[in-house]
Amino acid sequence: xxxxxxxxxxxxxxxxxxxxxxxxxxxxxxxxxxxxxxxxxxxxxxxxxxxxxxxxxxxxxxxxxxxxxxxxxxxxxxxxxxxxxxxxxxxxxxxxxxxxxxxxxxxxxxxxxxxxxxxxxxxxxxxxxxxxxxxxxxxxxxxxxxxxxxxxxxxxxxxxxxxxxxxxxxxxxxxxxxxxxxxxxxxxxxxxxxxxxxxxxxxxxxxxxxxxxxxxxxxxxxxxxxxxxxxxxxxxxxxxxxxxxxxxxxxxxxxxxxxxxxxxxxxxxxxxxxxxxxxxxxxxx
Numbered sequence: 001x002x003x004x005x006x007x008x009x010x011x012x013x014x015x016x017x018x019x020x021x022x023x024x025x026x027x028x029x030x031x032x033x034x035x036x037x038x039x040x041x042x043x044x045x046x047x048x049x050x051x052x053x054x055x056x057x058x059x060x061x062x063x064x065x066x067x068x069x070x071x072x073x074x075x076x077x078x079x080x081x082x083x084x085x086x087x088x089x090x091x092x093x094x095x096x097x098x099x100x101x102x103x104x105x106x107x108x109x110x111x112x113x114x115x116x117x118x119x120x121x122x123x124x125x126x127x128x129x130x131x132x133x134x135x136x137x138x139x140x141x142x143x144x145x146x147x148x149x150x151x152x153x154x155x156x157x158x159x160x161x162x163x164x165x166x167x168x169x170x171x172x173x174x175x176x177x178x179x180x181x182x183x184x185x186x187x188x189x190x191x192x193x194x195x196x197x198x199x200x201x202x203x204x205x206x207x208x209x210x211x212x213x214x215x216x217x218x219x220x221x222x223x224x225x226x227x228x229x230x231x232x233x234x235x236x237x238x239x240x241x242x243x244x245x246x247x248x249x250x251x252x253x254x255x256x257x258x259x260x261x262x263x264x265x266x267x268x269x270x271x272x273x274x275x276x277x278x279x280x281x282x283x284x285x
Contacts, residue, residue, distance in 0.1 A: 032260070032264075034052075034053070035253045035256055035257050035260075036055060036257060037052045037053055037054050037055050038052050038249060038250060038253040039055075039061045039064055039065070039250065039253050039254045039257050040055035040056070040057060040058055040060065040061030040064075041055055041056045041057055041060060041061075041250075042056060042057045042060050043060060043064075043248060043250045060250075061254075064250050064251060064254040065254055065258065067251065067254075068251060068254045068255050068258060069258075075228065075231070075236070076233075076236050076255060076258070078229065078231070079231045079232055079233050079235065079236045080233055080258070082148075082225070082230060082231065082232055082233075083215060083232040083233040083234075084262075085148060086148065086151045086152060086214065086221075086232060087211055087214045087215050089148065089152045090151075090152050090155050090156060090210060090214045091207050091210050091211055091214070093152060093153070093155075093156030094155070094156050094158045094161050094206065094207075094210045095161075095203055095206065095207060095210075097156050097157060097158075098158055098161035098162045098164075098165050098206065099165055099191075099195075099196065099199070099203065100191070101162050102161075102162055102164075102165035102166040102168075102169050103169060103191050103195055105117055105162070105166045105169075106165075106166045106167075106168075106169035106170045106172075107169060107170075107172070107174070107177070107195075117166070120159045120162050120163070121159065121163060123159040124159040124160055124163065128219065128220075129219070132219065132220070132223065135154050136223050136224070138154075139153075139154060139224060144224075145224060145226065146224070146225060146226060146227040146229075146230045147230070148230075150224045150225075151220065151221060151224055151225065151230075151232075154220070155214065155217075155220070158206075158210065160209075161206050161210070164202065164205075164206055165199070165202060165203075165206065168199055168202040169195060169199065172194075172195060172198055172199075176194055176198075177190050177194055177195070180193070180194045200273075201273055204270055204273035205273060207270075208266065208267065208270055208273075211263065211266055212263060212267075215233070215234075215262070215263055216234060216263075217232075217234060218234040218235070218238065221234060221235055222234075222235060222238075233259045234259075236255060236259075237255060237256060237259055240252050240255050240256075241256075
């Protein structure tokens with residue numbers, strides 16, 4: 001009995017999906033690869049002459065990084081630290097404030113609940129630029145210009161975070177909370193020891209979304225952080241990419257690469273939590 005040759009049957013639609021996925025992957029990764037290649041290449045050659053599609057000098061790249069971090073009395077490093085603290089405290093504020101508010105909106109009834117929640121959703125539809133001047137005047141009146149709290153506090157009341165966590169908390173079985181109350185848990189105890197541990201995926205998802213929005217925020221730091229000692233990464237990137245910059249293409253790409261490293265690492269580490277959180281919170285399209 002002769003053996004039939006093995007044949008792999010693949011549908012044309014599957015092949016087309018793979019082709020589209022690979023093309024999308026190349027489009028998404030090529031800018032990052034190109035920036036990396038320029039940073040880790042010998043300086044001096046114009047990009048128009050040598051596109052530098054692959055790195056050619058690791059030592060030159062590390063020299064570019066060291067120069068970007070140390071020049072102008074460590075200004076970029078200081079901006080990196082400012083942005084890190086700004087982002088961390090904003091994430092903590094959003095998670096604490098939005099989770100507490102969503103806990104009440106999702107699981108309890110109180111007078112004016114629907115009206116207040118509708119107002120919060122309405123806030124999502126208002127462009128940030130509309131509230132920029134009133135918020136600035138309020139922060140300036142408090143004396144928070146060029147301070148960390150001036151950067152952080154206006155951003156912790158996230159209407160999107162409230163909506164997202166409210167939708168997620170509504171799916172938590174009330175029997176679990178009733179059991180905790182019978183066991184003697186207080187109102188805050190149910191929130192702390194029942195609701196929060198069950199909402200890890202949603203909280204991580206909100207943290208990552210807040211991280212991305214805060215790390216790349218430019219408009220608000222531009223009007224609040226006017227002193228160079230309080231500059232953020234986005235402001236430094238704008239300075240290097242400005243029309244009258246004297247920086248070389250290698251230095252411009254170096255600061256852009258450094259600015260992108262932390263968000264990329266953050267996303268890579270928590271990407272599984274993002275997918276789970278979106279799918280479980282009902283926000284998946």
